[in-house]
Amino acid sequence: MSGSLVGPAVQAETYTPDKLLLTDYPVITRTVTILAGQTIQRGHLLGRITASGKYIISLSAASDGSQTPCAIAADNITTGGSDASTGVFEAGEFNEAGVILGTAHTLASVRPALTARGIHLKAAVAA
Structure with missing residues (x-):
């Protein structure tokens, strides 16, 4: 046999946990x-605009349906001048300290x- 033996390549990335997800509680995701014109971070509470079905950061003072949070952003996304698709969490158990609240929302209000x-916010308990 000629040639040299080549082993499998390994690629490493730095993993930085954000502690948004708390447990092995079932998580349901969906693409929305x-x-x-939105800049959304992983963990932002999102609301759905009733007329268009599109999602934005949930703000308490909104009156288009998005004032009621219904999902948590699963990824960071900046949409710029056009709409974009991204994943959201629609159910699961989440660290309340990792959730980003929109203007005038509080944990108690959302x-x-x-x-x-089916979205449960809990305080993380140290091991």
């Missing part, structure tokens, strides 16, 4: 459309709507 959808 984010409205143009918890009922999220719990009704």
